[in-house]
Amino acid sequence: MAQVVLDKLVKRYGDAPPTVKEVSLTVNDGEFLVLVGPSGCGKSTTLRMIAGLEEITAGELRIGERRVNEVHPKDRDIAMVFQSYALYPHMTVRENMAFGLKMRGMPKSEIDVRVDEAAKMLDLEHLLDRKPKAMSGGQRQRVAMGRAIVRRAPVFLFDEPLSNLDAKLRVQMRAEIARLHQKLKMTVVYVTHDQTEAMTLADRIAVMHAGILQQLATPLELYEKPANRFVAGFIGSPSMNFCEAAAGKDGVLAFGVRLPLPERLGSFSGSCVAGVRPEHFVEEPAEGRVAVPVVVELVEPLGSETYLTCTCTDEKATRIIARVGPRCPVKDGDKFTLYVDPKRLYLFAPGDNGPAL
Amino acid sequence: MSTSPELLASPAASETPVARPGKWKESLPGLARHGFLIVFTGLTLWPVMWVLKMAFEPGQDFAFSISPIPSTISFENFARLIGKTDNAGNWVFARQALNSFVIALSSSLLGILFAATAAYAFSRFKFPGRRAGLLAFLATQMFPGTMMMIPLYLLLNYLGLLDTRLGLVLVYSTTSVPFSVWMLKGYFDTIPKELEEAALIDGASQTRIFWQIVLPLSAPAIAVTFLFSFMSAWNEYILAAKFMDSELHYTLPVVVNSAIDAKSVRWGDFAAGAVFVSAPIVALFLALQRYIVGGLTAGGVKG
Amino acid sequence: MLRTLMKQLVCAAALLLAASAFAVEAERVDPVEAERTVPAAVEAEKAGPVDVVLWHSYTGAEQQVFEGAIQAFNAARDDIEVTALFIPYTAFADKLTAAIGAGKGPDLFVFAHDRLGDWANWGFVEPVQHFLSTADVERFSQPAIEALTVPQGSRMLYGLPLAMKSVALVYDAAKIPVPPATLDELVTEARELTGDGSYGFVMDWANTYTEAGFLHAFGGIVLDEKGRPALDKRGNAEALFWVRKLRDEGLLPREVTGAMVSSLFNDRKAAMIVTGPWFLGDIKGDIDARVAPLPAGPAGIARPYLSVEAVIMSSRSRRKAEAFEVMRYLTSDEVAVSRLEKAGQPVANKQPWKSVEDQRLQGFRAQAELAVPMPSAPAMRHVWTPMDAAIMKAIGQGEEAESVLAEAQRRVSASVQASERTEPIEVQAKGAEKALEQARWQVANPDQLITDSRWEAMVLTFKQGESRLLGEWCAEKRRGFANAVACPVPKALADLADLATAKEGEPALIWNAEKTEVVIAARATDGRVTMVKGGAPVQKNRTWQLVLGALLALLALLAFIYRKQLRPHLGAYAYVFPAMGAVIVLVFVPFGYGLSLSFYDVTPTREAFVGLTNFVDILLARGAGDPHSFYYTTVVTVVWTAANVFLHVAIGLFLALILQDPKLRFKKVYRVLLIIPWAIPNYITALIWKAMFNAEYGLINRVFSLGSFSWFDSPLTAFCANLATNVWLGFPFMMVTALGALQSIPKELYEAADVDGAGRWTKFINVTLPLLKPAMIPAIILGVIWTFNLSFNVIYLVSGGAPDGATDILVTQAFRYAFEQYRYGYAAAYATIIFGILMAYTMITNRITKATEGAFE
Structure with a gap:
């Protein structure tokens, strides 16, 4: 069993306010869980607590039903891939991968078998006798993964492994990691600040912010049903457009237009924050869609679509970004009309991180 | 300064190749630079060449001519120095050279061993008394040596270590420890913690991490520290002369100083002795020079 | 994990214990006690020959003859075996004092007689007159025996003389057919022969020893009959004035050394010189050199100082009777004959001279018979430096002889007084x-x-x-x-x-x-x-042991109280323990002992608690009466350090900047050659540079056509000579540090500066310098500490503190107090103050730069 359970984990350095505040979540056996959030949100700290590289101030950590708060990292049955790969520079690739097994007293023949197997899996066979300094970033990444694989540990921890790679390589490696997970079916806790990585790799995502777990859900759920403004703004690229709004009997006033309230919020009135994703501001009118007049400020053609940065007609001249088709015939400064489906409207309580209404 | 593996892995990372195909003419500023360097190097080495000259010229006078080239080459000074035997027929010079070598080698190895472990602790662990310890080591550099001579003599006497090689080895290694700790700690500080964390997860114990990961990676710094310790032990004169009571126990610097009388200096013998004392160190310097450049910085940079 | 750490600790402790047990190689027995417990132990009862240890610093022919005689003795007698040990002259006196002071040392040693006063006072040496008969004593020349009698006029004879040496007039018979009998005749002859780089008369006028004969010729004297300083006696001033006139007239070289005197004579550029018998072996074969007594002055014949080399017995010897046998043998007439004939030693025995026909040797002997033993009273120790200084001022700098001597007299008196402090011991x-x-x-x-x-x-x-x-x-x-x-x-x-x-x-x-x-x-x-x-039981200094014990107890107590908090750190402590332990035992303990000495007035045989007196003396610029008080020396030290570090860094950085250009060819070659100065031991360097700065034959003067400019006459130029030497020694370190530091500055920064339009100088100031700081600052701090403390060799050996201590820095002063004046307590206080200064300096710079904060993190 390789279930990882975090039970109200707290991390505090000295007398400073806690970096991680009572995070509780369960990673199921074989699940790929991604911890995502902006820099400083506590995700790396949480991961290091799981690894045993940071002391747990309060709370309990269980790996496979065993309490491991005081257990030495090497006895926790985990493998880790570091952001900077942490390869031993004076050892060859083979030696790097074999090191952990040697420490555990495995016979050489067995070690060789595992190393070769991992090398094959990661396409490293021709590099086995090289030293890290003679390899590219992507190759080093794979060696780091190889080092984790040979351990055949039930739990894998990844600490922003792709941050040091260029964009193209990142996409490639993402796919490889996903393939690896499919093949080996280990439990994975993966930390990243990139929400695209999170969305593509994860079975479930844990969004963290300021040391607090914001929402734990599948990618789709996070997308469609964000729990609060932060999650809503974090997931999705470009991020959701927000506007201060006032709700009343006639609907909610946002983005310079009046939009009907969703049914479940029928009797709500008061100030709130309205949110609409860029992809839901469209060019074509249709039944039920509300027209939103805007002035186009910036046109960014991407080939498959175009991003329009526009200002609304409300007092505050709220800026929004819309994703429209590739051949949208607008120029800077044009007046334009976008259409939005009221069902795509999200409402949040006012304040910095109001929960969804 | 980032601690990415690239910078770590090659100690002389910026040793870019010098020769460029097709570049024959140095620009004028380049020539001027060479000119300056040649003159400066010549000036710097002039006294050295002088000593060589006096070593190779027969006689004990202080050479008068300005030129650093010996007028006649003779090995008599060297022969006299090397061939010295005492009344019992022991080959004194060989014993003394051996003493120097053994003492210098043992004390630097011992010193490095002590210093590396302490430096590692200071670098990696936080423990009560850490700052005090570092400060204490730094403070030892400030003890005036003159104050230590007599107490050390008495201490070694008390321990029964006078006139023994072990006594000198202990004194030399201990006096080189503080500086070595300083240098090695600086270098250890630049080794990324992640390497050690990965090793921890891999299952290595602290000791293994120290011996199999940190030390091999610190080879440049260790080489330099070794060189300095060796050099100061090898060159040391006053304690060796004071603590050793028999000619067979003397070290080479004592031999060099025996050429200095109350009234004058026998320059031929002195120069020959000086050559013997300096040559191994110069050779070591040459062998380890790329480490000297890299190792010193790494000890100093706090990036 | 904890168990392995405990295991490591135990192993380390066991190793150290084993090592120290192994290290104890000799029994620690108080030699005096050993004698007590075995009555009638004077006659050796062990089986086998008695081993007599003898220390000497003979070299060359003298060594051969001496050791040959010893070998003959060993062969002839099987009840006594003599072991001779050669000790370099530069370490001899210190080693002797330390060894005998600690109850060890040789049975016999060969040394000049001038320290007998001190040694007798301290009980280091054994009087031997009761081993001798009157006939024995008469074998030797009277002045030699006088020299070994301390105090003068008593019966206590401390050794048997081997040789007696004094300077005399050595002249080239080809130029001087008849040696001058009076000083006036001397001057006349000299005038005739001086010119064109040749001199009629040359002597090393710069030191008291050589000058003494002339002082006496004018009726001057250095110590009176009671052994008190008398520098201001009239005759001294007259003598100095006379020499100065000679120099002013060009009859004497501007600056001289002993070596120069010899070489001028050998080069036939000096017709008459004042030198000693040590020169005989070096006279060029084709010169007809002869020896005559020094000419007489207005107040009588010139009586130079007689220096007697003797075999002296240590009071700590356990085999005094046997040692005396050896002593008697070595000074016997037969051995004296071979010493005289084969090594040209001017022996103190009368017999061998009867068959000597060598004019030179006889000439020296004639002078020696007329010479006055150099005073060995303790006060003499304090005379040399001030007197040398007075001579330099009066002759070299043309100051008025009388006032200079009066000043010197004041200094010496004060110095003598300070060292004779005799507080009653409680x-x-x-x-x-x-x-x-x-x-x-x-x-x-x-x-x-x-x-x-x-x-x-x-x-x-x-x-x-x-x-x-x-x-x-x-x-x-x-x-x-x-x-x-x-x-x-x-x-x-x-x-x-x-x-x-x-x-x-x-x-x-x-x-x-x-x-x-x-x-x-x-x-x-x-x-x-x-x-x-x-x-009276010598009050041993036990303070340091008490303090140490108290500290250890305190530490142990703290460790016990906090044992729970400390437990998780045991691993760290295990790692630090070997280094810390060794440093504590071999560095802190001796340091602590030395530190405690500063509260005592210490001579080799006596320690008296004086509290803070030493410190007060130093800080109030009292004590020892030297004109250069603590504050002056501190200023000199600070200036010295600043100048050195500045030059080291500037030159090192400059070279590094040139050498770091990757396009420069032969870069590696230059680099290697330029670090060679660093590899050479600094005492060798110091001696070479000292010779290079010599006024007459030094390279510097000749290459730069400075004539006979004497570098060590004035403080500024002497300082510069020291500076040049130390900079030569020290710039490679800074160069290498800078090279390394430069390599770690990212190229992009320079490129960004280029794009910004920065010129070379701007780039240097705004990119290079700031980024060098983290690497250079620790190096500079270390450099400051090292220069402050370790440039001892350079200053001591190059300028020797000349003139008159003006270029001494704090550490050399401390050394002088300890090993030239044997005032260990005072020197310890000095050293403690030095340490305090450096500590304060480090603390302050730490706060200001914060650059080494990282080092302490």
Whole structure:
């Protein structure tokens, strides 16, 4: 069993306010869980607590039903891939991968078998006798993964492994990691600040912010049903457009237009924050869609679509970004009309991180 | 300064190749630079060449001519120095050279061993008394040596270590420890913690991490520290002369100083002795020079 | 994890214990005690030959003859075996003092007589007159025996003379057919022969030793009959003035050294020189050199100082009778003959000279017979430096001789006074009581000897009325006494007059000058006088042990109290333990001991607690009367350090900037060649540079056509000479550090600066310098500490502090106090202050730069 359970984990350095505040979540056996959030949100700290590289101030950590708060990292049955790969520079690739097994007293023949197997899996066979300094970033990444694989540990921890790679390589490696997970079916806790990585790799995502777990859900759920403004703004690229709004009997006033309230919020009135994703501001009118007049400020053609940065007609001249088709015939400064489906409207309580209404 | 593996892995990372195909003419500023360097190097080495000259010229006078080239080459000074035997027929010079070598080698190895472990602790662990310890080591550099001579003599006497090689080895290694700790700690500080964390997860114990990961990676710094310790032990004169009571126990610097009388200096013998004392160190310097450049910085940079 | 750490700790501890057990190679037995427990141990009872250890610093032919004689002795006798050890001259005196002071050292040693005054005072050396008969003594020249008699006029003879040397007039007979008999004749001859780079007369006028003959020729004197300084005597000024006139007239070279005198003579550029017999072996074969006594001056013949080399016996020797045999042999006439003939040593024996025909040797001997033994009184120690300085000022700098000498006299007197501080030791009272007790008991039981490890008890019983000097009684009785160790009887008892006052049955207490020994005389009823000589127990400095013990106890207590908090850190402590342990034992403990000495007034045999007096003396610029007070020296040290570090860094950085250009060819070659100065031991460097700065034949003057400019005459130029040497030594370190630091500056920064339009200088100031700081600052701090403390060799050996201590820095001053004036306590206080200054400096710079904060994180 390789279930990882975090039970109200707290991390505090000295007398400073806690970096991680009572995070509780369960990673199921074989699940790929991604911890995502902006820099400083506590995700790396949480991961290091799981690894045993940071002391747990309060709370309990269980790996496979065993309490491991005081257990030495090497006895926790985990493998880790570091952001900077942490390869031993004076050892060859083979030696790097074999090191952990040697420490555990495995016979050489067995070690060789595992190393070769991992090398094959990661396409490293021709590099086995090289030293890290003679390899590219992507190759080093794979060696780091190889080092984790040979351990055949039930739990894998990844600490922003792709941050040091260029964009193209990142996409490639993402796919490889996903393939690896499919093949080996280990439990994975993966930390990243990139929400695209999170969305593509994860079975479930844990969004963290300021040391607090914001929402734990599948990618789709996070997308469609964000729990609060932060999650809503974090997931999705470009991020959701927000506007201060006032709700009343006639609907909610946002983005310079009046939009009907969703049914479940029928009797709500008061100030709130309205949110609409860029992809839901469209060019074509249709039944039920509300027209939103805007002035186009910036046109960014991407080939498959175009991003329009526009200002609304409300007092505050709220800026929004819309994703429209590739051949949208607008120029800077044009007046334009976008259409939005009221069902795509999200409402949040006012304040910095109001929960969804 | 980032601690990415690239910078770590090659100690002389910026040793870019010098020769460029097709570049024959140095620009004028380049020539001027060479000119300056040649003159400066010549000036710097002039006294050295002088000593060589006096070593190779027969006689004990202080050479008068300005030129650093010996007028006649003779090995008599060297022969006299090397061939010295005492009344019992022991080959004194060989014993003394051996003493120097053994003492210098043992004390630097011992010193490095002590210093590396302490430096590692200071670098990696936080423990009560850490700052005090570092400060204490730094403070030892400030003890005036003159104050230590007599107490050390008495201490070694008390321990029964006078006139023994072990006594000198202990004194030399201990006096080189503080500086070595300083240098090695600086270098250890630049080794990324992640390497050690990965090793921890891999299952290595602290000791293994120290011996199999940190030390091999610190080879440049260790080489330099070794060189300095060796050099100061090898060159040391006053304690060796004071603590050793028999000619067979003397070290080479004592031999060099025996050429200095109350009234004058026998320059031929002195120069020959000086050559013997300096040559191994110069050779070591040459062998380890790329480490000297890299190792010193790494000890100093706090990036 | 904890278990492995514990295992490591135990292993380390075990290793260290094993190592230290292994290290104890010799039994630690107090030599004096050993003698006590075995009565009649003077005659060796062990089987096999007695081993007599002899120390010398002979080189060359003298060494060969000497050691040859020893070998012959060993071959001829199988009851005594002599082991000779050569010790370099530069380390001889210190090593001797340290060894004998610690109760070890040789049985015999060969040395000049000038320190006998001190040594006798401290009880380091053994008088030997009771081993000799009158005939024995007559074998030697009278002045030589006088030189070895301390105090002058007494009967205490401390050794047998080997050779007697004094300077004399050596002249080239080809140019000077008849040697001058008076100084005026000398000047006339000199005038004729001086010119065109040649001199008629050359002498090393810059030092007191050579000058002494001339001082005496004018009626001057350095120490009077009582051994007190008399520098301001009229004749001294006249003599100095006379020499100065010669120099001003160009008859003497502007700056001289002993080596130069010799080489001028050999080059036929000097017709007459003043030199000693050591020169004989170096005279060029084709010169007809002859030796004559120095010419007479207005007040009489010139009596130069006689320096007597003697075989001296250590008071700590356990085989005195055997040692004396060796001593007698080495100074025997047969050996003297071979010393004279084969090594040209001017032996002190009379017999061998009868068959010598060599004019030169006889010439030196003739002068020696007329010479005056160099005073060995303790005051003499304090004379050399101030007198040398006075000579330099009066002759070299043309100042008025009288005032200069008066000043020197003041200095010497103050210095002598300071070192003779004789505060009564508190233990006197207790010691006296014990002595009294012993005396009473001893008087009643003259046939039983008191044995007490701290008292050299010796009973002498003789009949009252017999007026022989006590020394002789001592000798006679000694032979019968099993455990008589040392027999110097205080001068006060040299005559019986003092005893006459001892009332019947009442012991009289007589202390020696140092208050370390007391003799109790008690007269029994039948007129017999019994004396017990004892030593007041030397108050050993135990403070440091107390402090150390207290510290350790405190640490242990703290460790115990906080043991729970400390437990998780055991691993770290295990790692630090070997280094820290070794440093504590071998660095902190000796340092602590040295530190504690600063609260005492310490000589080799006595320690008296004086509290903060030493510090007060130093800080109030009192003490030792040197014109260069602590503050002056501190300023010099600060300037020295600043100048050095600045030049090291500037030159090193400059070279590094040139060398770091990757396009430069042969870069590696330059780099390697430029670090060579670093590899050469600094005392070798110092001596070479000292020679290079020599006024007459030094390279610097010749290459830069500076004529005979003497660098060491004025503080500024002497300082520059030191500076040049130290910079030569030190810039490679900074160069290498800078090279490394430069390599770690990312290229992009320079490129960004280029794009911004920065010129080379701007780039240097705004990119290079700031980014160099983290690497250079620790190096600079270290460099400052090293220059402050470790440039000792350079200053001591190059300028020697000349002129007159003006270029001395704090550490060299401390050294002088310790090893030239034997005032260990004062020197320790000095060193403590130095340490305090450096600590303060480090703390302050830490706060200011915060650059080494990282080092402490």
